[in-house]
Amino acid sequence: MANTQLLGLFEEPQKVADAMGELKSAGFPVEDLDIYSGSPFPEGAFGEHEAEHRLFMFPLVGALIGFAIGLLWTAGTQISYPLITGGKPILSIPPMTIIMYENTMLGAILFTVLGVLFESRLPKRDLGLYDERITEGFIGLYVDCPEERASAAESVLASNGAEEIKKA
């Protein structure tokens, strides 16, 4: 059976925390509840599910790729066109480090940006169940539940003072 999504809009954070607690007590899995807000609250403030992310892996991978490219680029060009100057080694390490460092950083940065987008599930063409008042300071409590439990969720949201409840 298809799921129903509900979005309760609240003005008071305390009411959201209360509604969240009541929904969890009523057996709604915490993974199916989400909070939408115009500015962040301290982690766990509403007792919400703290989604894990692997953002920190992205810059590491990017840095490794960038470093490898930097090394191949600088060493490769010098080995491909070996010009011995004053009997010095072909590979000129100090300037190579500048390019390798720069490539390492560039890789890390690009992968970080990609990581932020991927882990945030962006870009999103369709905002889904959303309300413009969220960026004004309202807080949205999102519930994803089976259709037969939608009315129970709705009554929890309403009894805790939701200004409006949207459904999809």
Added chain:
Amino acid sequence: MAHEEHAIPQVPTHQEVASDIMARFQDVNRRYWSWLSLLALLFAGGIVGFVIRLSDGFDDRSNWGYYTATLSFLASTFLAMPIISAGLRLAKANWRRPLTRLTENMAITGVLIWLMLIPSLIALPATEGRLSVWFDFPHWMAFRGGNLMVWGTVVLIGLMLLWLLALPDLAAVRDHMPTSPRGKIAKALSFGWTGNVRQWRVLHSGALLLGAFYLLLYPTLQTLLQADFQAGLLPGMKDAIAPVTALINALQGAVGMTLVVMYVMRRFGGYERYFGIDQFWALSKPLLAFSLLWFYFWWGSFITFWYGRQPGETELIRFIVLDSYRYPLMASFLLNFIGPVVALIWNPVRRSIWGPTIVGAGVLVGALINHIRWYVAPFSVPDPPAGESWPHVLQQIPAGQLPEVADILIIIGGISGSVLLFMLINKIIPVVSMWEVGEGLRLVKVRRFLARYAMVIAKSH
């Protein structure tokens, strides 16, 4: 922080702040257009100055000294400003919240600065036969390609930092100005941000990471700037701490610029409730520290040359310290060290809005003069005769070079162009971060404390 007048401090709500900032953001009044037109005119003058220089070609490098000094000044003030945001966010300074976006928006000037870099790089001689951090690396791969990449990456991080941290506010603009052209731009740039728990968590981590990368790469930019555009052109210049000196001076310039821009936004933009005494007072402390460090690093360099007494060192000191560029050094000494220290050691000056602003403005003037000394001087040193290596001692000390009309146009145009870009981006991305201020407000509570009221700020993590 106790309140002086024993009054009950008023803490606005997120809704009030969001609606106030949005109202100011939406307001594009006549004064804004007047300033924009004036800046565009001055920037056009800068382009005329640039074309004059271009018509003279690149054979005489001394023509490009003031241009490079302008480039260096912009890179050491405007482009250094995102460091303030990144550093204060890492340090979790609560007072930073109203001013971080202002410093991040300055990253847009990096586009102009990167474009300005290209002619300066063309004006540099090949690395063969002279001391350089690139040794005998093929020249396109090395100092031209390397500089373009490093500077480009710094600019890219700044822009990415700005964009990612602006996603929630771009979403707010999208939501509240859906039909206007600015709203449509914001909609495209907001990437469908909705502000759920996962997005906020990732944004926090991403901002910290990108900020840390900016802090890691910006010193490389300053190192290359100093090594390629100054040390590599000055026979006898062997100063191990020069890149750090340049970095410290850039941080001083960034703080000075932030103070001045905050004052302007407060005075003319209507943002007085966001840029208050807390921000000016708090920033005056690092400004005092950087002013002391200005002298420490300058002295550290000077004394090694002074006691070294090698021919290359004595000639160099005569050139950039005692003779040709004595007056620019004295002016910078006064504006970047003596003035700020004497003024900011006084509590009433430091704990005011006007005091740090005046000092900040002075620091910027001093920084511009110092950058002229740093980069016009090496650009005025002639190349050695064809086929000969660069000497280790200045053969003859060039006279101090005064700016010509084209140089003055370039200096004014470069600064105006940067401010112009900043003003334009402020109408795409709000200059005060609604979400960051809103987050901070939730952490503030007013509590009775004995006979007065105090604002208690919670730690968010």
